Amino acid sequence: MKAEPAHQIRLLDLQEIDSRLAQLAHRLRTLPENEEVRRLDTRIAELRDRSTALTTALSDLDREQRKAESDVDQVRTRAERDTQRLDSGQVGSPKDLEHLQSEIVSLQRRQTELEEIVLEVMERREDLEGQESRLRKELDEAEAERDVVEERRSTAVAEIEADRATESTRRERIAEEIPEDLLAFYTKLRDQNEGVGAAPLRYGRCGGCALALSTAELSEIRQAPADEVMRCDQCRRILVRTTDSGI
Ligand SMILES: [Zn+2]
Incomplete structure (x- = not known):
């Protein structure tokens, strides 16, 4: 899937809010x-x-x-x-x-x-x-x-x-602000992965599953076009490149 880097970054903001909403729902229940x-x-x-x-x-x-x-x-x-x-x-x-x-x-x-x-x-x-x-x-x-x-x-x-x-x-x-197809993809992954559908790549690590990516995986991400929506090989969440991705 393709999506503008700015839209991918926006997905992280959305994820933050969704996590916060999930926390609030949990607090309400408990x-x-x-x-x-x-x-x-x-x-x-x-x-x-x-x-x-x-x-x-x-x-x-x-x-x-x-x-x-x-x-x-x-x-x-x-x-x-x-x-x-x-x-x-x-x-x-x-x-x-x-x-x-x-x-x-x-x-x-x-x-x-x-x-x-x-x-x-x-x-x-x-x-x-x-x-x-x-x-x-x-x-x-x-x-x-x-x-x-x-x-x-x-x-x-x-x-x-x-x-x-x-x-x-x-x-x-x-x-x-987020294109419909990207939003739908994120929502599907979020519902399948304990409320987290998109995670940042930071210092060579997936923010979703916290695992470090292999050199080969990092190299693949480095070479991929910026508008290519990447996924973590481990947790299959959308992996968003950020300024401190370490690639
Ligand atoms: Zn992961």
């Missing part, structure tokens, strides 16, 4: 904030799950407490009624009296048991409420931390995007 946000999102989701479980447990306890309290009320009412009957002196036979007295004793025992259940439920509730408030605090902290990291990420992304826009504008301008 921002440490991406990983941090992911980690915090996982943590927040886990804390929210635990919070939901606690809310469910607390509402179960509420139900349990209401049930126990209503049981206490029932037993108390019945014991009171029995006591009133006993006090009224209108109980029939001694056997009925004995039966009533024994029922009152057993109701009182039952009431004590139920009151203990209520107390126990209230203690469990206190414990769960403590857990819930600690969880709420952890969740608030994680969410606040996420906001900070997210803001840092946005700033970093905005900076990278601004650099990208600047480089892209420069790239467009330079690409316009």
Whole structure:
């Protein structure tokens, strides 16, 4: 392929911008904030799950407490009624009296048991409420931390995007100066060779693969017409002659 030496040199400018654009894309993909946000999102989701479980447990306890309290009320009412009957002196036979007295004793025992259940439920509730408030605090902290990291990420992304826009504008301008066939050839080689399609020949060395050219290769390049587009024998990239090529 033939291309004016000035256009070949311009290709090196384009390559520099493309490498810079690739770096910027890589930075964008590998921002440490991406990983941090992911980690915090996982943590927040886990804390929210635990919070939901606690809310469910607390509402179960509420139900349990209401049930126990209503049981206490029932037993108390019945014991009171029995006591009133006993006090009224209108109980029939001694056997009925004995039966009533024994029922009152057993109701009182039952009431004590139920009151203990209520107390126990209230203690469990206190414990769960403590857990819930600690969880709420952890969740608030994680969410606040996420906001900070997210803001840092946005700033970093905005900076990278601004650099990208600047480089892209420069790239467009330079690409316009390069003949289409040379540009297409460069693009193909760049895509095949880890983002580097053109490299300078400097002091007898290929700037693409960093290998030194043999005397024979150098001599071939020296004798080639200036508008001949040369390739590195090692990496097959376009090899651009510069003022310090060493040929
Ligand atoms: Zn090379």
